[in-house]
Amino acid sequence: MRLIFAGILTTAVSSLTAQEINKGKIxxxxxxxxxxxxxxxxxxxKDMSADAFSEYCDCTSQQLMTNLSSAQLKxxxxxxxxxxxxxxxxxxxxxxxxxxxxxxxx
Numbered sequence: 001m002r003l004i005f006a007g008i009l010t011t012a013v014s015s016l017t018a019q020e021i022n023k024g025k026i027x028x029x030x031x032x033x034x035x036x037x038x039x040x041x042x043x044x045x046k047d048m049s050a051d052a053f054s055e056y057c058d059c060t061s062q063q064l065m066t067n068l069s070s071a072q073l074k075x076x077x078x079x080x081x082x083x084x085x086x087x088x089x090x091x092x093x094x095x096x097x098x099x100x101x102x103x104x105x106x
Contacts, residue, residue, distance in 0.1 A: 063093035
């Protein structure tokens with residue numbers, strides 16, 4: 001009985017570790033993509049480096065990894081295209097991570 005339990009526990013831990021590694025890869029890939037996108041979006045407004053968006057993209061990535069289900073994360077990993085639900089999830093994560101700038105007083 002102990003041997004069976006140890007085997008199940010080892011399998012569960014291995015599976016969990018693989019999921020965490022996969023989650024980390026998805027998060028890093030998303031952060032890099034986010035940073036490139038933000039640089040492109042803001043290129044006309046200001047000359048901003050990728051470093052300016054690092055904190056925002058890291059936060060957005062972490063929010064997504066926290067809020068997406070295991071099935072959604074698995075779908076991201078196996079899908080070449082962005083799923084329909086991803087845009088909504090990104091917008092929700094973005095709202096949490098946006099910081100308001102100083103307001104102009106009249």
